Amino acid sequence: MEDHESKISVTITGEHKENAPYDESTISPQEERKLIREADWRLLPCLTLLYALSFIDRTSISNARIVGMTEDLDLYGNRYNIVLMVFFITYTIFEIPSNTIIRRIGVSRYLTTLIVCWGVVAMCFGFVNTFAQMCGLRVLLGLFESGFNPAALYLISSWYKRYEVQKRVAFWFIGGAFMSGFNGIICYGLSEMEGVGGVRGWRWIFIIPGIVTIILAVPFYIFVSDFPEKAKWLDSTQRAFMQRRLFEDRGEELEKLQRKHLIEACKDWKVWMMGSLMGFPTAGGYTMAFFAPSILRGLGYSVAASQCLATPPYVAAAICSVGIAWWADKIKRRAPFIIGLCLLVIVGFLLIGWGPNNGSRLVGIFFGVIGNFCAIPTAIAFLMNNTPGAAKRQIAIPIQTTMGGIGGVIGAVVFRAQDAPTFRPGLYASFTCMAITIGFTLFLTFIFKRANRRADEEGVVLEGVEGFRYTL
Template sequence: MEEKKAAALSAEETSAAPSLNNNTAIISSDEETQGWSTQATKRLLWRLDWHIIPFMSLIYLLCFLDRTNIGNARLDNLEQDLGLKGVQYNDCLAVLFPFYIAAEIPSNMMMKRVRPSVWLTFIMVCWSAAMIGQGFVRNYTQLMVTRALLGVFEGGLFPGVNYYITQWYCRHECGFRMALFFSAATLAGAFGGILARGIAEMSGVGGMAAWQWIFVLEGLLSILVSFTAYWFIFDYPGTARFLTEPERSEVQRRLKEDHGHLSNDFDLKYVFQAIKDWKIYIHMLICMAGFCPIYSFSLFLPTIIKNMGYTANNAQLMSVPPYVCACFFTIAASWFADRARQRAVFMLGFQLVGIAGFSMLVATANPSVQYAGTVLAAIGIYPQIPLGLAWNSGNIGGSLKRGTGIAMQVMGGNCGGIIASYVYLSRDGPRFITGHSILIGFVGMAFFLTSFMTIWCRRENARRDALTGSSGPQELTEEQKALERELADDVPWFRFTV
């Protein structure tokens, strides 16, 4: 165990930090690619994808399922059995998020301090136990406590895995992988509806209600997967057992070439660099405006569809198609964005689609048009998150600063989860016009802020071009390398992605 830890720490020292100049490739002669053709590199990336992305997607699917299955449980008499009144159900949704948010930065620091295989396994076992416990609650207070515990332990997964992905791939390759990982959230919505429909038939088995079985069975599934997580999570490229020695060297060479001389040290000053960076706060707001409709959608979609006139069981099944469509567009959008090396233009397009979807829900009481609106809304809101995460992480310099910046961005997003818990109130049913209108406002805010950051990045790049000149590829002096380690994306030769 100690040998594995030492090797992992050694690998981490040479592992990835975020991106360097978009336009200036700084490659020293001893870093030239030797024997790695385009096809060989593609095979190497495929090898990474196969060993990293599927398991990360699986654990995020289970995480998102455990967080949002309360929306399915609600249709199986959760509120009535626990005696929830007024906005108490909404309180139980909201209480998860302050704890989730508080856990994110410390968790990403632990990802830097402790090996990913250890930390991610630990938090998964803990949230699975909380999920199982949620199936045995008897009142409002107990449900609040288990939801808070769920937030504490789930909070580290999403920012942690996004940070982990950047430790293996160059920045123009991260967006598609983040989308594959995040698409598990859409699959969780689809899978959750189908699973809840089947579990509904277990009502009364063992003296337990259907909503209890939803929590217990899905928690047991999570904990079974968590027991294998330590062996399926590979810490860093330098210690990956599935790579040969030449492959390990090539992965590290590519990362070093892509990341330049940015600091990879564990030093709290880089945390404070992120905290003082105004650009990250803009991305936090964009992420909040993206996650608010996503959480509203995932927590209340079964209820919204039921109020269109469907039975509870049919509403569970009818919640599946919007998620399937969202999954397809989430993956496709990031695939094209990685190849175009553009993020903002895709985000702006999907934000308009989301606004159109929620507007259809507001405009008419026709069930067919409303259902089409839920599909468009799902297509519009889900792709924004991986696109936004790839955009922000690609513009942060320094490994620890980037890990902190990603956690801050997701913290902002989960503030949207608190708001989402109160967007759809029972008194506004069956049309929920107020809730849909609120979400139109949030997506509109995201559109405005995305436009602002696009314009700023382009103008700042032009300013730096004028300041440094366009002299093409160049070798940095030792003094410049030292400056880059300290200032990261504030150095004049850094260029922002858009």
């Protein structure tokens, strides 16, 4: 951190407005690192654990499917795909409205309410008896989970600099996927509770995680940090400093969300295109989450082996994501990683559909999971880095996660039971998604590089922020 001889006055606008003059020397580099570590501890473990539980609650259906749920609820034909799809109707519709109110209500109160509600719904899956009941609960689960992901991402973006953010997003996203990767093993254990209390084993796959989600809402309410301007564990000088370091990095002040910010974000074609860079890999990610156990079962593996073999790819994806995030933040690049990971997915899906033996198809599942689940946090960081303005980003992030929800719909419907065990029609759709992602990324890179060159050579101000440059 550079030394400054003069005092710096920082004006924080918005709901908590304060004029905070202070000498930068009051926050030493050692104290800054300590504050960032404290923020990491107060944000990432809670958000990661809750993301894992939300992912488990929405995808455990794939494990329950192969241990009796299909027969008990008559989920034959396209019914399973319909059950998967209806979740994303409410999930996509309510993401943007949800993020418009989080600063006003507060992180702990708002998210804790959502957590308890989706935990109750998840538990109720263990008591359904009909296809219609399952669909109704999936709609409710989508409603209550819709607010979590955009809120978590917006909260992370509000604490860290542009080239600190991907490591945190990767930890949150892939850390949750890593823990939920053990869901297959957990679900197998829960399915072995067959007959306990007169309840089928597949029902325990929903009941126990739902109860755990409800219980964990209490420590989440106590420990999770709010936004920097509201964080009670910071004193006034520290709050001003945390906001100032973001102002210096991005050239933006905290703004109160207004209608003009909603219009600005929704009219910006770049936001939608960058949002799609999350949507298409999410389609592939949900494909793996919803259908990997079925693919493995179709290859001749036992129920136990199918549940357990679905876990190692997520462990590998977690390790790769951390390495990629560190590298991407270090060289300040996003697009090359998105393109490379999409190519890895294409190779993986080729092996799943056309591999000569089960070993090659298992490798394909590894490549598919790693590519999709590492591309998603990279795409999220790409949008965060290239959307200056806290209020605009408050809308842009749920636009992106909404595109992710649409990707979930694609992933839910393109893999059909009648296409087992190779699911080639679904693989063709996945190839198309990856090709579009690569094309959009190349186009954005061209546009951003040209804009940066004009800013350097002609002094053009980008995004209305002096000194801003797009991240490539």
